[in-house]
Amino acid sequence: MTARQPSRSQSDQSQPKAAKAPAFLPGPADEAASAPPARSRPRRAASHGVRPAPPLTPEDRERLLTGSHHDPHALLGAHTVRGGVALRILRPYAQGVTVVAKGLRAELHDEGEGLFSGVLPALRTVPDYKLLVTYDDTELELHDPYRFLPSLGELDLHLIGEGRHEELWKALGAERTVHQDVTGTRFTVWAPNARGVRIAGDFNYWDGTGLPMRSLGGSGVWELFLPGVGEGALYKFDITRPDGSHTMRADPMARRTEVPPANASIVTASHHVWHDGEWMAGRAGRPVHEAPLSIYEVHLASWRPGLTYRQLAAQLPSYVKDLGFTHVELMPVAEHPFGGSWGYQVTGFYAPTSRMGTPDDFRYLIDALHRAGIGVIVDWVPAHFPKDDWALAEFDGRPLYEHTDPERAAHPDWGTLEFDYGRKEIRNFLVANAVYWCQEFHIDGLRVDAVASMLYLDYSREHGEWSPNVNGGRENLDAVAFLQEMNATVYRRCPGVVTIAEESTAWDGVTRATHHVGPGGFGGLGFGLKWNMGWMHDSLEYVSKEPVHRKYHHNEMTFSMVYAYSENYVLPISHDEVVHGKQALVSKMPGDWWQQRANHRAYLGFMWAHPGKQLLFMGQEFAQGAEWSEGHGPDWWLLDPSYSAEPDHRGVRDLVRDLNTAYTASPALWQRDTVPEGFAWVDGDAAEDNVFAFLRFAADGAPLLSVSNFSPVVRHEYRLGVPQQFAAWTEVLNTDAARYGGSDVLNPDPLKPESVPAHGRPASLQLTLPPLATVWLRPT
Incomplete structure (x- = not known):
């Protein structure tokens, strides 16, 4: 579950300051x-x-x-x-x-x-x-x-009423348009409980008296076309609540906003010309679970603090490409008032944060990543929203986006509100939002945050604080239906996009197709991949132990293979694991500085070889010792040769580059990630030795042998059983190499199998296992 900070109150920011009288503009x-x-x-x-x-x-x-x-x-x-x-x-x-x-x-x-x-x-x-x-x-x-006649068509209103408008952003919000041969902006907002709605903006001194909107029947939509209002205009909706009081609200469908803490919506239109046609045409060519997927997780605002989207476009793609990652995952980019929430408390679901530039500037960054051959996954947060009184909370005077039952509306952990997934218009708002990011910004994947908090009615609630569903169970049936609809819609409309669930429980069928019903009676949720939180917690618990104690925790490294094929998994070492006292990855490791780095390298080698895709948070690729802070980002100075002539941090970064290179070039490590035929233990019981050895197999049967020695001693002539048909095995990666900062205990020459049975196989190798290291070997 993603760590969060409480949302800063924005009540004192709810009204934009009166702008100075602008120069004469049309309309x-x-x-x-x-x-x-x-x-x-x-x-x-x-x-x-x-x-x-x-x-x-x-x-x-x-x-x-x-x-x-x-x-x-x-x-x-x-x-x-x-x-x-x-x-x-x-x-x-x-x-x-x-x-x-x-x-x-x-x-x-x-x-x-x-x-x-x-x-x-x-x-x-x-x-x-x-x-x-x-x-x-x-x-x-x-x-x-x-x-002017209404500028919203009957089909739009019908689809909105049905909760099936898959391009909702084209019907609601502020749309620059030509209507009845006049150029202006169409303003529309869904506020079914309002007694009236007016438009206030910098074009009328924030006084909406002269611009009341009309209600379009029973749809709950209010509309007004304003001739002459163009791009860059600031606006809000002045809503008359059912009790006659007024509230000034930002547009829920705004596609651009002011820079926080200011919070007005901005009329915008895209003028970006995409140059990623080759990428978009080819991304659907191979199912993601049968393709290499190595993810670099980034918090854009702190990767290089102070950079704009366009400045990031000049640096981030080349850095990620050099390290060999196939994708970046961006922590939430949707607009949020409090930077300390890292984007997980969203107020502008349709607007990229304006802190780093305009929506077209964000498109420019995505375009640059695609042209560098890098896919883009974005964190998406449909689980909750903050209570800021200028945003979604009781938007039109009554609960609208949140559940009408206060027990169902209030999120017990984060001081936020949960969406009412049972209301068709809210499902539409969120499903269309998922499509919007993929369609309008060419996003290649959505990592859906906090899925577990959506699925269970009793999530973080004590007995008596929740009510069971109609079947007497604890499952949130509305949320299940919403996630199924979202996944089905995204996959249908956006070929090549993958959805990824951060789901921390054993919910059955997270990555099963929605039409396949499981033992629990539910259809699959329809995600493409799921974060393997169990592997993450277990493996980090193991490597944090002193080597002398690791034999008592051996099963924490092997248990993941008991359920490895129950879902399609991503192995995440995410931002959540390197903040709030959890320590950076290298600092979790026991021993002195040399041993910590060796453990760090051995763990990454084990992770890259384990079934499942992998994700690594920024800073961990060069063994940053300090916890991540959104205030200053990674400690890039650690990579400066003037800081240290030793390859302490540069060596770890070089290892990550080589891991990605060898991984991408080895179909055995990704082609059969989700089927048992792609994996076989050689020795999963060597607890006394702290050794884990297993084989990975490509679709054509070509194997790769991974051996991890999590003890600080060199093990000579260590015998491991291997398939018999190969003449020799060559070391393709060794995390103990001197260039990575290791002791350089290698297997430099090809290793020839002997006809000595071992581990249930007729042939075996004798190799040298370096201390606190992972070795990969490939047959020749």
């Missing part, structure tokens, strides 16, 4: 630039021939001005009436409003409180009109937002 931004500071203005006489429009009822007027009207377009804009066309305009702070069209110029009557109206005689149809709005000595020509 509502012009209005903001010129709007006087007070709404009360002297009334002006109307143009000759324009008679007053029938007044609004007191109820409609109040609802309109307080932001509680569900259909402002019925009151505002132009409508044909007996004897002409009636217009009503809501322009707070304006001194006057004149309607202009071909052959027409008519000044409207001032009704007070920003309302202007009139009936234009002798018109049978609504003309293509504009507004001249006067503020003090400034007159602006503007489009009227209330003359």
Whole structure:
């Protein structure tokens, strides 16, 4: 489970600071630039021939001005009436409003409180009109937002209502568009409990009075098209709650945000031109569990602190490629208010964090990694969200994204809220979000965080703090259905993408297909891979022991093979294992500095040879001794030759490079990761010797022998049984080599098998086992 920090309160940041009046911009931004500071203005006489429009009822007027009207377009804009066309305009702070069209110029009557109206005689149809709005000595020509038809189609509304809109981000949020031949931005938001919704932004001094949105029927969606509002505009939704109070909320579907702690949403559009066509065309060519997968886990903000996405693109791909990793895994990049949460408390699920640049800057980084031949996996957090009062919590005045049952809504560990997976619109929000990252940013994999906390109703809850499901069990059936739908949708829409579960229990069928029902009666969850948390905990427990005590813990290194083929596994040494007092990987090892590094190297050699893909967190590739901190990142200075002429840290990094090179070149280490035929123990019972020896097999039967000696003594003429048909075995990797910082106890010459039975095989080798080292041998 991923470590978290409590979310910092952002209540004092919930309202953006009033911006200085911008330069004249088209549309509502012009209005903001010129709007006087007070709404009360002297009334002006109307143009000759324009008679007053029938007044609004007191109820409609109040609802309109307080932001509680569900259909402002019925009151505002132009409508044909007996004897002409009636217009009503809501322009707070304006001194006057004149309607202009071909052959027409008519000044409207001032009704007070920003309302202007009139009936234009002798018109049978609504003309293509504009507004001249006067503020003090400034007159602006503007489009009227209330003359436009709804900009969201019936199919979109139907799919939203069904909870099946797989490209939801194209229907909700802020979409730069051309509507009825006018360029502007369509704003849409789902707020079914709201009495009214208005748009506030830097284009109207954060006063949404003049921009109420319309409700689109029973969908719960509110919409307004704003002509002239373009990229870079800041906005929020001013929501009138059921009790009549107001709350200013960031857009749940925002695709760009301000840099925290500011939290307004930003209108954006992508202009990035992708250059990774070759990568995208080829990534689906081979199932991921039958391909090499070696993952370098990165916290982008601290890998090289201070770098932007584009600066990272100039450094990260070449570093990862040089070390031979096939993929990077990025800790969450979705927007989050508190940097100390490492991204695991998300408020902007559709927005890459703005701390390092724009969404297109992030695309540029992904593009650069792909062009370097590096796949990109992103941590995705659908398990919970923070309680910040400008974000998702009680978004429209009532529980909406969270469960309506307080016991089900509050996460007991992290001070956050859990999603209501039983509500179709919430499932849609999350499923579409998974598709969004893969489709819009060309992400190659999603590592889904904290799956166990989603699957169990009693997760971290005591007796009496949870209620069983309809079958009397502890399984969260809604979460199961959501994960199955998410996986099925992602795999169908995004060929070549892999989903990976961080699931810390023995839930049956995490990586089984959704249509295959297991012994527990559930279909598989449909993930491609699962983190092997059991292997991680057991193996780290073993290597942390002094060698003299390891024989009593031997089974902790062999037990993983009892269940190795129950799921498709990744072996993770992740950020969670090197923070909060757990120590860096090398610092977990016993002994002096030489022994710690030797143990570290031997463990990596064992890990790379063990069935399953592997993941290593940044800094561990060069045996950083200090725990990771998001404040300063890896200790890169340890690699500087001026710090030490010895290969202490550079040697470990060289080993990781060679491990990846040999791994990728050895199908035996990855081709049959998920089937028993790909593995065989040679000697899994040498507890007294602290030795583990096993064979890995490629699809064509070609073997690789891995031998790990976790004792500090050299073992000469150590006999191991091997397949008989090979003439000689050659050492292809030895973690004790001098260039890695080892004692250079090697097997330099090819080893010829002898016809001496051993370990149930008719032939055997005698080799030298270096101290605290792993050796790989391949037949010739």
